[in-house]
Amino acid sequence: MSEQLTLIIVLVAVVAVIGIGAAFFLVRGRKAPKGTYTGPRDANDPAPTLTTDAPSTEASGPVATTETPETGVVDESAGTVLVPTDVPDPVQGRLARLRARLAKSNNALGKGLLALLSQDKIDEDVWDEIEETLLLADLGTEPTLELVDALRERVKIEGSRDPKQVHDMLREELIKLVDPTMDRNFIPTRHADRPNVIMVVGVNGVGKTTTIGKLARVLVAEDKDVILGAADTFRAAAAEQLATWGDRVGVPTVKSDIDGADPASVAFEAVTAGIDQEVDIVMIDTAGRLQNKVGLMDELGKIKRVIEKKATVDEVLLVLDATTGQNGLNQAKVFSEVVNVTGIVLTKLDGTAKGGIVVAIQRQLGVPVKLIGLGEGPDDLAPFDAEAFVDALLD
Known part of the structure; x- marks a missing residue:
């Protein structure tokens, strides 16, 4: 009889332990700890948004919303870590790739000028064609006249039969017009106290x-x-x-x-x-x-x-x-x-x-x-x- 009672007590204890454990894991599953990533979002689980009141200024109007990208982990201590879905190409190397594309495009400006300046004889008719080519390329009247005058002078002094000489001469004069001395920086630096x-x-x-x-x-x-x-x-x-x-x-x-x-x-x-x-x-x-x-x-x-x-x-x-x-x-x-x-x-x-x-x-x-x-x-x-x-x- 004592053996049966002991067996019953053991079974009850085992059932109690299993029940307490199940309840504990059920509660843990329903409430994930803060800062834990619970898996990728889908269309029914949107990214968190931050809403602030509109400024009481000349621009007063409706509430604006800051929309963060849908990929990321929200951590209250560290803020929102944004994870891009697409890694952009580095800036270095872009121009070389685009330059090749531009060279293959229908740019009549350089090709037309090289063809005209490479002729054995450059008379007034040729100069008129060069001027027309520049105007059609939207160079503008004043820059066109400047370039034609400069080319006339150089052709007179240097001649124009050698293709490499023609290329180098035209390159130098066009670069002057495009002006490499202008400040073309487009990657700004943050101010000390503001963006x-x-x-x-x-x-x-x-x-x-x-x-x-x-x-x-x-x-x-x-x-x-x-x-x-x-x-x-x-x-x-x-x-x-x-x-x-x-x-x-x-x-x-x-x-x-x-x-x-x-x-x-x-x-x-x-x-x-x-x-x-x-x-x-x-x-x-x-x-x-x-x-x-x-x-x-x-x-x-x-x-x-x-x-x-x-x-x-x-x-x-x-x-x-x-x-x-x-x-x-x-x-x-x-x-x-x-x-x-x-x-x-x-x-x-x-x-x-x-x-x-x-x-x-x-x-x-x-x-x-x-x-x-x-x-x-x-x-x-x-x-x-x-x-x-x-x-x-x-x-």
Whole structure:
């Protein structure tokens, strides 16, 4: 009898231990410890967002949201660690790759000039053709006359029959026009107490949002911490497009969830977030606008003024379509008057004979071309280099 009682007690004890253990692991499974990554997110498990009140300034408006990329680990002690889903190409080497593409493109400027200058006899008809080639390449009247005069003088002194001599002569004169002495630095340094702020402006359809996404990739490749500000609040899905670019390289985007929100308010919030998070660079996307619409241009000035309540606007990049020719020059002039453009990004420079637009824009504004786009790929944006550009034209 005593043996049966002992057996019953042992069985009860075993059951009790199993029950307590099961309850313990059930509780542990329902409540994961803070800072622990519980697996990849899916469409039903969105990335965390940070919501802050809109500033009580000229830009007062709806609440802005900081959207972090969907990949990452949230740790309250260390903040959000952003893990890019796509690693951008390093800046070094991009220009060489794009130079090869430009050399293969339909650039009649260099090829046409070399053909004309290599003739046994260069008479007035040939000089007229050279002048026409330069004008068709959007070089501009004044630079064209300068280049023709310089070439005339050198041909008179040096002759023009040797192909290498012609190539070297033309290269030297074109480089002078493109001006390698201009400051083309586009990778800014953070201020001691705040980030460097870049505004990106331009008319509809030139690819501003895409350019910002590509530039974010360039900056991330240079180990810069970046925040994007989606101040294009009028174009449908513009903010989502920008956030998608940010997701790919682990860059957060500050945006409004309300269509038509005050763009200056979103820009203000982006800069505020950049200061709070001590990032290196804040890039602000702006809505496309026609240069002859006074109200829209005034709004662009307002965005800049509101940002300057928190920080300086260190760079204003104007995105231009290289194929627009004289119209692009008009755009550049008006935008420069409103927001003091400091640099040019030329898109669609591949497959065009309009390479002379580089010289024309720089001459008109006194502002350097800093970046060029030669394709639709995510890494088809490269720093502009005067000598490499001319070599590509003459290759």
